[in-house]
Ligand code: SF4
C-alpha cells in the first residue's frame with residue numbers, strides 16, 4: 001500500500017504518494033514544474049536542469065528527486081525562474097535555432113518554454129557553431145544544429161529486444177547524437193515516428209511530412225506549455 | 233575628369249539603394265548607375281536543408297511580399313514531388329494558393345499606391361518632402377489614406393486565412409496546401425461589416441483606378457513624359473494569353489509588340505534567360521539569351537503584364553485594360569509612370585479574383601495534397617507584385633537541396649530601373665551645377681515607380697535622409713547637401 005505524504009510548494013499544502021518524483025507530485029497538485037530532458041515513464045537523467053527547484057533551501061532537479069514527508073519546495077519564484085530562463089537562453093545560443101523556418105515550430109518544447117519564460121534577447125553571446133544535417137538514415141533526418149543533447153532519444157528508443165538505436169559520440173561541447181547505422185537502417189515506421197515525437201526540438205525530422213499542421217492548430221498554438229498541469 | 237553626384241539612400245522604396253550620376257566637363261550626364269545592395273545569401277543558406285523547408289525559409293527574403301517567395305518555392309517543389317508543373321494540384325490546393333496570392337498582390341499593390349506612390353502624385357514631384365509622405369496623405373486626404381490601410385488589412389487577413397499568418401506563414405506545402413477555408417473564414421470576407429468585405433474592396437479598387445485616370449487627365453505631361461523609354465516586356469501569361477498572376481507560360485514582347493518569346497514552359501527558363509554580371513553592381517542583369525545582353529533586357533511587373541497579356545479574365549479589370557491599351561493604340565506602353573495605372577488595374581483584378589474564389593465551394597473541400605514520382609529538379613515561377621519571380625531547386629538522393637537559383641523581380645527590373653534613372657538625370661540635370669530637391673526627388677520617383685525591394689529595410693515614413701555630394705571635374709568636393 002502506498003503512503004501519502006504532505007509537502008509544500010511555494011507555501012501551498014500538497015499531498016502525494018511517497019517516493020514519486022517531484023515533477024509528478026507537483027503536477028498531481030496542479031503545479032507545473034518545467035521539464036525538458038525528462039520523459040514520463042523513462043528513468044530520469046537530470047541532464048538539462050530546467051526543473052531546478054529549492055528543496056529545504058537547496059537546489060535540486062525535480063525530475064530526479066523523490067518527494068518525502070514535510071518537504072518545503074520553492075518553485076515559482078523570480079530567482080528560480082531566472083535560472084530557468086538562463087538555461088533556455090544557453091540552449092538557444094549554443095545551437096542554431098532558427099524557429100522561423102523550423103518544422104517543429106509551434107510543437108517545440110524549447111520554443112514553448114522560451115515563450116513561457118519570456119526569453120527576448122539572450123544574455124549570452126550566440127556561438128553560431130558549424131553543425132551538419134545528416135540525412136543518411138532512410139526515415140529520420142538529423143539536424144545537429146537543433147539538438148540540445150537531452151538524450152531522450154537514447155533513453156527512450158529501443159528495438160524490441162531492448163537494443164539502443166541512438167547513441168552519442170565525442171565528448172563535451174563536441175558531443176553528437178548518432179543513429180546506429182545497422183539498427184537505424186532497419187527502424188520501423190512506428191519507431192521512427194516515436195523518435196521524432198520524443199525529440200523536444202526539431203533535431204529529429206520525418207521525411208516529407210513538414211508543416212502539415214497549419215499555424216493556429218499546432219500543439220502550443222492551442223495551449224501553451226505547462227497549462228495542462230496547472231489545470232489538474 | 234567629370235563630376236560625380238551621389239544620392240543615397242533612396243527613400244520610400246523597400247530597402248536601400250544608391251544612385252551615382254556622372255557628369256562630364258560640360259555638365260552633361262555621362263553615365264548613371266543605380267547601385268542595389270542586395271546580398272542573395274539565401275541561395276547559399278538553403279543548401280543542405282531538407283527541400284520541404286524552402287517555401288518557409290526563402291520567404292524570409294522579404295517582409296513585403298513573402299507570399300510570392302513562399303508560392304514560387306512551393307511551385308518548384310510541386311515539380312519535385314511529382315505533382316505536375318502547375319496544373320497537377322487538387323482544386324482546393326490550387327485555389328487556396330491562388331487566393332493567398334491575390335490577397336498578397338492586393339495588399340502589396342495597395343501599400344505601394346496609397347502609401348508610397350500617392351504622395352508623389354498628390355503633392356507633386358517637387359513637393360516638400362515634409363508633407364510628401366504617407367503622413368501628409370493622411371492629413372490632407374484622409375479618405376485615401378484610410379482606404380489604403382483597410383485594403384492592405386483585407387489582403388493580409390486573406391493571407392492569414394490561407395497561409396496561417398499575415399507574414400511568413402506555412403500554408404503552401406509541396407504538392408498542395410495544409411488547410412482549406414472554413415465557412416466562418418469565408419463569410420468573414422464575404423459578409424464582413426463595411427468596409428471589410430470583398431464587394432467593398434472591388435469598389436475601392438475601381439475607385440482607385442478612376443482616381444488615377446482623373447489624375448492622368450490633369451497631369452498628362454508628367455505621367456506620359458516622365459522616365460519614358462522603349463523596352464521589351466516579359467511576364468507569365470495563361471496559355472490562352474490571359475493575364476494570370478499565379479501560373480502560365482513565359483511570354484516576352486519587344487517595344488513594337490512583337491512576340492520575342494511565346495508559350496515557353498518555364499521549366500526550360502535557362503535556355504532562354506541568362507544573367508550578366510557587371511563589376512560595379514552586386515545585382516545581376518538578366519536578359520533574353522537569343523537577343524543578347526545589349527538589347528535583350530526587359531521590364532517585368534504590372535506595366536509589363538498589362539502589355540504582354542491579351543486580356544484579363546475578370547470583367548471590371550478587363551474594361552480598364554481595354555482603356556489602358558487603347559491609350560497607346562494597342563502598342564506596348566513604355567511610360568514608367570503608367571506602371572501606377574497598370575498596378576491599379578491589377579489591384580482591381582485581384583479584388584475581383586478574391587471575390588470569385590471566396591464564392592467557390594472548392595475552398596471548403598478536404599483533398600489538399602497530391603504527390604507522384606519524385607524528381608531531382610524543379611522550377612517555380614510566379615508573377616509577384618513587382619514582377620516575374622524565378623525559383624529553381626535541385627535536390628540530392630537524401631532530400632537535401634543541392635542548388636538553388638533565384639531571380640527576383642527587382643533583379644529582372646535592374647536594367648529598366650537604371651534606364652529610368654538615366655532618363656530622369658538627363659532631363660533634370662543636364663547643364664545644372666546645383667542639385668535641387670526636385671531633381672533628387674525625380675530620381676527617387678522614377679525608381680519608386682518600379683516598386684523595387686532593394687533589401688529588407690523600409691523607409692516608408694519620415695524625412696528623406698538624402699545626401700548629395702558634388703565633385704568638380706578635378707574630383708574636388710564643391711557641394712554637399714543633406715536633407
Ligand atoms: S536528437 Fe532530439 S531527443 Fe535526441 S538528444 Fe538531440 S534534442 Fe534530444
Ligand code: FES
Pocket residue numbers: 034035036037038045046047048049050051052061062063064
Ligand atoms: S527535466 Fe529535470 S533535469 Fe531536465
